[in-house]
Amino acid sequence: MIERFGHGGDLETAQAAFGVDRSAIIDYSANINPLGPPPHVLTRVQQELKDVVHYPDPDHRRLRAMLAEALQVDASMICIGNGAAECMALALLAMAPKRVGVIYPCFSEYAELSRKFGADVIGIYGHAEQAFRAGVDEIIGLMRKVDLLFLGQPNNPTGVQYNLEELEKLAAIAAESDTMLIVDEAFIDFIAPDKQATLLPVVERYSHVILIRSMTKFYAIPGLRLGYAVAGPTLIQRLKSKQVTWSVNRLALAAGEACMVDCESYEEVTREQTVMEREYMIERLEREFGCQTWPSLANFILVRLPKPWTAEWLQTMLGRRGILIRNCAMYEGLSEADIRLAVKDRERSVILFEQLADVWQEGV
């Protein structure tokens, strides 16, 4: 198991564990856009290098203004963070919940960060036959017991969404039960705009809803760290009041600004490729390898291996061949046979399936 720090994408640990050079690793364990960063974003970061001698803007003014225009909200409704993870931490620090609710399986940081900042975690389990979603009534029941609820939209590691009607119901109950609803939209950009279920256009109406987004997955810059929260101005002010000065570095801000310009075709190609390659991967996984998958809308797939294969064993076998996959055995609500695969490009997926076939043939 190479998720020493609870996540995929840890090339250092993988290199040490499998004896493969990290630069040669094909990483299906982290859900990053396989196109890599848009070239003009890298150019902009390169130009910004001459300015690392200056502090970042502590108020993130330019990026907030650009995001505000793109999202059609006021700039006072945006808090830029050092990755989506910082936004989640700020929400926890600002709200200081005693009890946090989660719906398993979900991103491990919801529980990790909550415990880190002193909250107890209460979880309910999604149902395998509903792609691990819980029923809205069950979620409402949970909300009445907790001070803050994390909801992945689309959820990680399943890739499924709740629909808008369900979200609006939850948002209304959030206010009623004084429970902060944190909707983690870190992967929503991978979904075509007309298929995204998001409270964004109406978020200001809800006193108890915070949306959190990531710019590092879709634009392939996780090394730089960049995310943001969107909520009503009062909530955003509360998040900002807990933020450490200059926590967002200058190159991340510059990259974010560049992502807001001339990225339309990059965004379109990304979404098209995600759909196409996800279908390709699911088809082969099911047909050739007898795996079970769930209907993801995101750039990753939750996969249940057929007996007698285990996630740990497959991770080791593929790891030695230079391919990283995410072992999902430590996700509450999942099993030892569950893995998560990022959706990448055809070239690398062909290699993945070649290696998979090899491992399959060798047998357990």
Next chain:
Amino acid sequence: MIERFGHGGDLETAQAAFGVDRSAIIDYSANINPLGPPPHVLTRVQQELKDVVHYPDPDHRRLRAMLAEALQVDASMICIGNGAAECMALALLAMAPKRVGVIYPCFSEYAELSRKFGADVIGIYGHAEQAFRAGVDEIIGLMRKVDLLFLGQPNNPTGVQYNLEELEKLAAIAAESDTMLIVDEAFIDFIAPDKQATLLPVVERYSHVILIRSMTKFYAIPGLRLGYAVAGPTLIQRLKSKQVTWSVNRLALAAGEACMVDCESYEEVTREQTVMEREYMIERLEREFGCQTWPSLANFILVRLPKPWTAEWLQTMLGRRGILIRNCAMYEGLSEADIRLAVKDRERSVILFEQLADVWQEGV
């Protein structure tokens, strides 16, 4: 007043306030090495750009190992932070002090961060005739009243140190009175090694001492954010337990690693230039402009303007001429006549003094 966010170096606000282009500003308000980053550090960051598609190492293994060797401590005694500011925040989150002690005048974040995370701040005042140091007995008195004490070493904005004997006394009392002593050594690298007063070689002996250092001021990379804490392994573990995963970005880690190699002559030149240019500035400030200064060991100078000049007025006059200075009027314990000037290179200081003479001649 352009310290809208409590600090110098805010070029965005300065540009808006003074109508000068930020790229043309000469910034004496932020204490950054005027040499700029070592060229090979920038080269390394540039090379690392191709890897921003990967997450940073969540455990900062390479940089910790390199720092451990350089500082002659175990790697388990180091916590890398997203700037020294994050290290301070982690100390506050980990120790959750009810009362925090500070010695005015000092870095504003000590009080800001403490209040941000729920502590009350109790301050005592240093004495102008001791370069705004407080007596050790006074500090001990304060320590007995608080759960955590911040001490700048050298202190910002004064640039003076406590001596080793005083530090050891405070460290012993810290354990006795169960008060965490946070020694902020953000600027200590600017002092020649044989003149630095630091508990670093003995820090593991003290159960209640955490040293915090910055890499962004000395190596001129504040835009990247990089700092670290040094303390016994148990304390470091407590800090890390509050850190948000991936808070230190990949380019900052790469820059830090590059700073640990082949920087000897850069470091020497920096220290020599700091002494020489500081003396040059102090001499002219006192002789030509009748200012009062204090004996700084760091790369900045606290300056009291002669009557009737005020910091705010001078900041505006110089700001319009494209030169930023730090107005110290909002520092507890200082006056409306106090400014802080970074120590820079001769070329820029000549411009500073030309403009200063101009302003002086115009009169208030």
